[in-house]
Amino acid sequence: MRFTTEESSLQGELPAIMEQLKLKLGNSPDLIMRHIRIASSPVVIAAVIYFEGLIDRQLVNDLVLCSSLSASSGDASPQDASAQERAYGLLFNHVSARGEASVVRTLDGVLEAVLSGCTVLIVDGIGEAISCSTKGGESRGIEEPTTQVVIRGPKDSFNESLSTNIALIRRRIKNPDLWLEKLKLGDKTRTDVAIMYMKHTVDDGLVEEVKRRLQRANLSVVLETGAIEEMIQDQTATFFPTIYNTERPDVIAANLLEGCVAILVDGTPFGLLAPTVFAQFFQSPDDYYYRFDVGIFLRILRYTCYLISLLLPSVYIAAITFHQDMVPTTLLISIASAREGIPFPAFIEAMLMELSFEVLREAGVRMPRAMGQAVSIVGALVLGQAAVQAGIVSTAMVIVVSITGIASFSTPAYNVAIAARLIRLFIMVLAATLGFYGILLGCIVLLAHMCSLQSFGVPYMAPFAPFRLIDQKDTILRMPRWPFIKRDRKIYEEQAAEPWLQQQKRSGSSDPAKGE
Amino acid sequence: MKRKPILLLWLLLIVVVLSGCWNSKELSHLAIVSAIGVDKLPDTAHYRISFQVVNPSEISSDVQGGGGKTTAITVFADNGKTLFEVIRKASRKAPRELLFSHVKVLVIGEPLAREGITELFDTFERLNQTRLTTKVLVARNATAETVLGVVTPMEEIPADAMAGKLQFSASLWSENVEYTIDDIIRALVSMGKEPVISGVVIQGEPERGATQANVRRTTPDATIMMRGLAMFKEGKMQRWLDGVEARGTVRLLDKVKSSAVELECAEEKNVLSIELTRSKTSKKVSIHNGRPKLEVSIIQEGNLVEMKCAIDLTRMHELMKLEKKWSQQTVKDVTAAIQAARKQQVDIFGFGESLNRSNNKEWKRVVKDWDALFAQSEIQVKADSFIRNTGNRIKSYMQQQP
Numbered sequence: 001m002r003f004t005t006e007e008s009s010l011q012g013e014l015p016a017i018m019e020q021l022k023l024k025l026g027n028s029p030d031l032i033m034r035h036i037r038i039a040s041s042p043v044v045i046a047a048v049i050y051f052e053g054l055i056d057r058q059l060v061n062d063l064v065l066c067s068s069l070s071a072s073s074g075d076a077s078p079q080d081a082s083a084q085e086r087a088y089g090l091l092f093n094h095v096s097a098r099g100e101a102s103v104v105r106t107l108d109g110v111l112e113a114v115l116s117g118c119t120v121l122i123v124d125g126i127g128e129a130i131s132c133s134t135k136g137g138e139s140r141g142i143e144e145p146t147t148q149v150v151i152r153g154p155k156d157s158f159n160e161s162l163s164t165n166i167a168l169i170r171r172r173i174k175n176p177d178l179w180l181e182k183l184k185l186g187d188k189t190r191t192d193v194a195i196m197y198m199k200h201t202v203d204d205g206l207v208e209e210v211k212r213r214l215q216r217a218n219l220s221v222v223l224e225t226g227a228i229e230e231m232i233q234d235q236t237a238t239f240f241p242t243i244y245n246t247e248r249p250d251v252i253a254a255n256l257l258e259g260c261v262a263i264l265v266d267g268t269p270f271g272l273l274a275p276t277v278f279a280q281f282f283q284s285p286d287d288y289y290y291r292f293d294v295g296i297f298l299r300i301l302r303y304t305c306y307l308i309s310l311l312l313p314s315v316y317i318a319a320i321t322f323h324q325d326m327v328p329t330t331l332l333i334s335i336a337s338a339r340e341g342i343p344f345p346a347f348i349e350a351m352l353m354e355l356s357f358e359v360l361r362e363a364g365v366r367m368p369r370a371m372g373q374a375v376s377i378v379g380a381l382v383l384g385q386a387a388v389q390a391g392i393v394s395t396a397m398v399i400v401v402s403i404t405g406i407a408s409f410s411t412p413a414y415n416v417a418i419a420a421r422l423i424r425l426f427i428m429v430l431a432a433t434l435g436f437y438g439i440l441l442g443c444i445v446l447l448a449h450m451c452s453l454q455s456f457g458v459p460y461m462a463p464f465a466p467f468r469l470i471d472q473k474d475t476i477l478r479m480p481r482w483p484f485i486k487r488d489r490k491i492y493e494e495q496a497a498e499p500w501l502q503q504q505k506r507s508g509s510s511d512p513a514k515g516e
Numbered sequence: 517m518k519r520k521p522i523l524l525l526w527l528l529l530i531v532v533v534l535s536g537c538w539n540s541k542e543l544s545h546l547a548i549v550s551a552i553g554v555d556k557l558p559d560t561a562h563y564r565i566s567f568q569v570v571n572p573s574e575i576s577s578d579v580q581g582g583g584g585k586t587t588a589i590t591v592f593a594d595n596g597k598t599l600f601e602v603i604r605k606a607s608r609k610a611p612r613e614l615l616f617s618h619v620k621v622l623v624i625g626e627p628l629a630r631e632g633i634t635e636l637f638d639t640f641e642r643l644n645q646t647r648l649t650t651k652v653l654v655a656r657n658a659t660a661e662t663v664l665g666v667v668t669p670m671e672e673i674p675a676d677a678m679a680g681k682l683q684f685s686a687s688l689w690s691e692n693v694e695y696t697i698d699d700i701i702r703a704l705v706s707m708g709k710e711p712v713i714s715g716v717v718i719q720g721e722p723e724r725g726a727t728q729a730n731v732r733r734t735t736p737d738a739t740i741m742m743r744g745l746a747m748f749k750e751g752k753m754q755r756w757l758d759g760v761e762a763r764g765t766v767r768l769l770d771k772v773k774s775s776a777v778e779l780e781c782a783e784e785k786n787v788l789s790i791e792l793t794r795s796k797t798s799k800k801v802s803i804h805n806g807r808p809k810l811e812v813s814i815i816q817e818g819n820l821v822e823m824k825c826a827i828d829l830t831r832m833h834e835l836m837k838l839e840k841k842w843s844q845q846t847v848k849d850v851t852a853a854i855q856a857a858r859k860q861q862v863d864i865f866g867f868g869e870s871l872n873r874s875n876n877k878e879w880k881r882v883v884k885d886w887d888a889l890f891a892q893s894e895i896q897v898k899a900d901s902f903i904r905n906t907g908n909r910i911k912s913y914m915q916q917q918p
Contacts, residue, residue, distance in 0.1 A: 320543050321540045321541060321542060321543070322539060322540055322541070324541070324543065324546065324548075324615055324617055324618075325615075325617030325618070325645065325647075329548075329550075329618040329620070329676075332543075332548065332618060333548060333570055333572055333575050333673075334572075334575070335543065336543050336544075336546070336548065336570075336572035337572035337573055337574075337575050339543050339544055339572075340544065340572055340573040341573075342544065345542050346542065346543065432540070433540075434532065435539070435540070441531060441532070
């Protein structure tokens with residue numbers, strides 16, 4: 001806690017403590033303080049403190065009710081204690097029976113508990129307080145994911161409540177191995193952050209490394225996972241994301257089972273997954289829910305589209321300004337005729353169109369929903385029709401830019417698509433100065449850079465570089481499940497030594513297609 | 517550590533500069549040449565070279581281009597001693613730089629062809645833009661320049677029209693061969709083979725063919741047509757091969773893909789037509805007592821597609837009679853072609869080459885006077901024909917009448 005430099009205790013009169021609290025919180029009107037009598041002879045007063053809006057009203061009311069009834073319900077503390085201590089003891093028993101409760105001994109502790117949605121009970125003259133978890137308040141319901149849409153598959157997504165998000169994952173993996181660690185990050189925001197992993201699947205070193213990096217990050221403000229992602233990634237000088245983010249619980253669950261560590265942050269529906277590899281950004285949960293052949297087709301389509309969105313404008317520029325001989329005659333003539341009367345060189349034309357497309361796209365995202373339609377109509381007319389008719393750009397360029405734009409939307413992960421958008425501009429410059437040779441140089445540099453990246457020690461381009469044949473079944477391809485099953489069973493067979501299993505192993509078939 | 521970024525920068529600079537790749541040309545500064553024509557100016561050492569250049573805005577299907585203001589192509593021509601000189605000279609007339617990567621056809625004027633074409637192709641091999649897959653034609657009874665200027669219907673670019681006509685007449689009619697610059701150069705340097713080049717004629721009025729009005733009529737005033745094969749000897753054109761001779765030549769070159777063959781019916785004057793579907797020619801050359809013996813055997817298959825006489829096709833021996841007749845006619849065609857070539861002492865069929873392949877020692881002995889030996893050679897032509905199909909009918913409707 002860094003609210004104050006010195007720790008102030010809870011010793012003293014109740015009104016004085018209350019006054020101190022009020023002072024620290026600047027008399028915030030949403031801080032509610034209720035006084036209840038928890039013992040009548042002699043009278044013992046307790047204060048109930050909470051923030052309106054952070055708590056579940058029902059829970060607090062229950063708590064208050066049971067607190068005031070606690071004194072009459074029995075005798076738990078030693079007879080020689082004072083009335084106040086006896087009342088406090090009874091109260092604590094009651095409260096901890098109703099729900100999560102802990103003891104707080106400092107004023108700052110009280111503040112932190114109250115700020116994170118707990119209700120604090122302070123009994124006059126005891127020097128410590130009881131903090132009860134009554135977290136609640138308004139939060140968005142579980143809705144359909146908006147950024148990672150699937151046709152088939154679960155339709156739930158995370159919301160802004162950390163406990164809901166954790167529950168969504170727990171519900172999918174009913175396994176004692178699913179471990180959860182919670183910490184608070186951000187000096188100012190004190191945000192709850194959860195680290196989840198499968199204990200016996202994950203590499204222990206990885207968990208340690210994630211925790212170490214989170215601690216080292218030394219953040220003061222954590223409002224979104226983006227802040228954490230930026231501080232814990234391996235390399236910062238790159239366009240490529242080296243930590244995966246998703247709002248889909250099924251994606252997190254699947255990756256936890258593969259040995260990844262998930263980081264969830266209170267207040268955002270986006271969870272992080274580390275480590276990650278480049279291939280993961282092209283995997284959509286659909287792939288695993290469809291038949292494998294459909295999955296393979298879609299994967300290949302996505303990789304192709306990524307290449308298109310990265311290279312198409314550059315290839316166009318290079319082909320028509322350097323390598324006219326490589327374009328089929330008929331196509332060259334139609335491009336030439338479309339370019340008749342265009343005042344700009346192909347490169348300027350391409351840049352012009354690319355940038356206006358980016359402007360349109362950005363405007364489309366930022367515009368109020370109601371005006372989105374207007375933007376797309378104006379954009380389509382201005383870019384598609386008017387610009388061509390006015391002779392500013394050629395039809396061929398409009399086609400190239402639109403295909404590029406559409407192709408860039410087919411990548412399931414938005415952040416890796418943005419990387420392609422940025423790199424595209426650089427490659428276009430290379431194409432305009434050196435032709436295909438420039439594109440080739442750009443690609444070589446790009447590939448070398450991608451191979452140099454790491455995500456928590458895992459090579460970013462794995463399993464392509466370093467190449468691992470066994471892992472190719474879930475990269476560009478999505479192989480059918482039975483090879484996966486075979487692998488799992490092998491581990492099982494090694495571990496289990498039961499004779500019946502050995503027998504089955506000898507007679508059983510390994511191919512599930514034959515039936516088991 | 518400090519030296520590393522500087523080293524990297526150097527490497528980058530070297531990579532960029534060493535390649536020598538700096539040749540950016542905007543499409544709007546280029547004129548796409550679709551065909552080249554080469555003529556000889558009479559009584560001088562000068563060539564007259566013409567370039568058929570595409571007007572992209574005329575080809576465009578775009579609304580804004582409109583079209584119809586000029587022709588789809590423009591022909592620029594100039595004189596000079598070398599092809600390259602004329603290419604550069606043409607910049608005085610053409611508003612853009614000429615781009616030769618898309619040349620479809622090279623047309624050679626007949627006078628030049630008769631004078632000799634041996635030294636013509638060197639620059640095509642040297643320049644990086646020109647392609648050796650460009651098709652070669654000889655303009656018959658006309659200059660190459662006029663041939664290039666004829667506006668054609670359907671294909672807006674006449675070079676495409678010429679290439680299309682050559683391709684389809686070679687594969688459907690088989691009186692032409694589709695030879696490229698590369699093929700011609702190979703034949704020119706080979707001792708055992710001389711080149712033949714397909715001929716192109718202007719049918720109609722060449723003057724009116726050069727205007728857009730030519731394609732505004734349903735029957736154009738001038739049409740470009742493939743006709744005949746020019747026979748070359750030592751790079752000089754000797755004569756034209758037409759009809760039966762041309763057909764036989766294409767057979768001997770084994771370039772026949774499909775054709776239509778007419779046979780006379782047995783007794784009547786009427787004819788029947790056979791669609792040739794497959795033909796395979798094999799040549800064998802041997803030397804007997806210093807005299808070459810040329811053995812040609814042809815295997816051909818076809819379908820009977822038209823019959824104007826009453827033959828009972830249900831009977832096997834009738835069909836076999838037809839097959840025999842067809843074989844005889846093919847032998848006649850081929851023999852006529854060989855005779856024509858022997859008369860000029862030109863081995864256009866590559867008999868010398870096949871001797872070279874089969875009996876190199878013998879070939880080395882006879883190579884010096886192969887042309888004379890070829891003229892005295894003994895010929896043996898054999899053909900096996902098969903009619904595989906008689907179409908959707910067996911009997912003609914004419915036979916069914918009472």
